[in-house]
Amino acid sequence: MNDTYKHSEVTESDTTLNAILDLIVEGTWDWNGETGHVTRSPGWYRMLGHEVGIFQENVFTWENIIHPDDYKRVMAHFEQYITGQSTQYLIEYRCKKSDGSYLWIIDRAKIQAYKADGTVARMIGAHHNIHNKKLAEDEVCKLNKLLQQDNMSLDNLIKINAKELENKNQELEEKIREVDLLSNIDLLTNIANRRSFEKELKKEVLRSRRYNHPLSLAIFDIDLFKNVNDTYGHKIGDDILQKLCKLVSANIRELDFFARWGGEEFVLIFPELTVKKALIATEKLRTLISQFEIEPGLYITCSFGVTECTDKDTIEALFQRIDKSLYQAKSNGRNRIESL
The missing domain is CATH 3.30.450.20 (PAS domain)
Structure with missing residues (x-):
């Protein structure tokens, strides 16, 4: 140098x-x-x-x-x-x-x-x-393919409306993005769904190992949610899920990932957080949830399981450990956090 x-x-x-x-x-x-x-x-x-x-x-x-x-x-x-x-x-x-x-x-x-x-x-x-260079290369490739297929004369190729092709490609990309968004979002709560979470977790595990960063995971569900549905009806039950997701989404970091695992069960990915810091973050959420008045006189609580990803963990091992943590939180009285 x-x-x-x-x-x-x-x-x-x-x-x-x-x-x-x-x-x-x-x-x-x-x-x-x-x-x-x-x-x-x-x-x-x-x-x-x-x-x-x-x-x-x-x-x-x-x-x-x-x-x-x-x-x-x-x-x-x-x-x-x-x-x-x-x-x-x-x-x-x-x-x-x-x-x-x-x-x-x-x-x-x-x-x-x-x-x-x-x-x-x-x-x-x-x-x-190098954007202009790449676009020029792509246009040359398209023209060469059309010439090789003998589908057009050279005169017709020259008359191709590049802007029209660009608009069509943009429309197609927008449709693809729209379909991809819908397939990754839980329609009731408007947060990420299970499919999206599984993809994100695999990516974050690889990223954690690539940069030697800590990575923690949390799972939680609403305590005795069946009783709430039975007492207040499924419409109120849906409202609870939606309001809970808005509350959690507003109180996590931008880089955290929040998803609905299924039913009344949810998962959180905490990039760059050790389990000690993840426990602080989940305790904040647990307290906020328990103090939040969903409807006049209606409160809920949640139980949490938390764990930290290690270098040797498989996705399966992570979930076995976090499921066990959540089970312990339930067994030990609910509205609490356990970690393994």
Whole structure:
């Protein structure tokens, strides 16, 4: 690496670096593997149409904007590089912009330091806008395919209305997103359903191991909910489920994942929380729920099971442990939290 600048004071070098980063059109990023903190340049935000500094400075921000069709490929490439299976990190993929569209970028990075255990301590990279180049390549491929199929003359190919094709593709993508949303949402409570939760949990377990972050899981259900339904009717029962979900959703972090497991049973994923911190979070929820007046004179309570994911845990092992925790909470009097 060439030493372009040689400053005598740290403040001088900081001033130069910040000025350069503010001028760079493309986006740079700096990941601290010790803390999980990610610093992104102003250009990174501008390239994607976002207000500078609007996102949390962690790896979740990056992973959450990767196009779903590119996600597995990008994560596989990233893991191969940080585990030493590959000597280079260089990959093209799509990132979500502020207007919901996707931008093709090329991502380059290099590890700068390692921890004592051999895992990454620091990694610096840059995102470069290659969207127009990719669109041009795609158009050439489409034209070549049509020519090879001999379905049109060259004159007709030239007259293709590119804007019309783009609109059709956009309509199709919107329909796909709509169908995907409906298949992942519980229609009664408007939170994630069991199918969506299972997908998210697998992703979070992999992410926890990739970045060496803690991960905790909670399951809870409404105590004696059958009695509530029998006494007040199923309409009130549905209202309780809806109001409970709104209450919980308003009192968890943005990066937490909340889903309906089935019936009156719900699950929570707590990324980057140890079991000790997850117990604090669930105790807050348990108290809020027990004090919340659903209808005049109507209160409910919930029992919780909490556990932390280990390096050796399978999804099945996690659920066996958390189910056992919930069973203990029920057996020990309900309206309480147990952890294994």
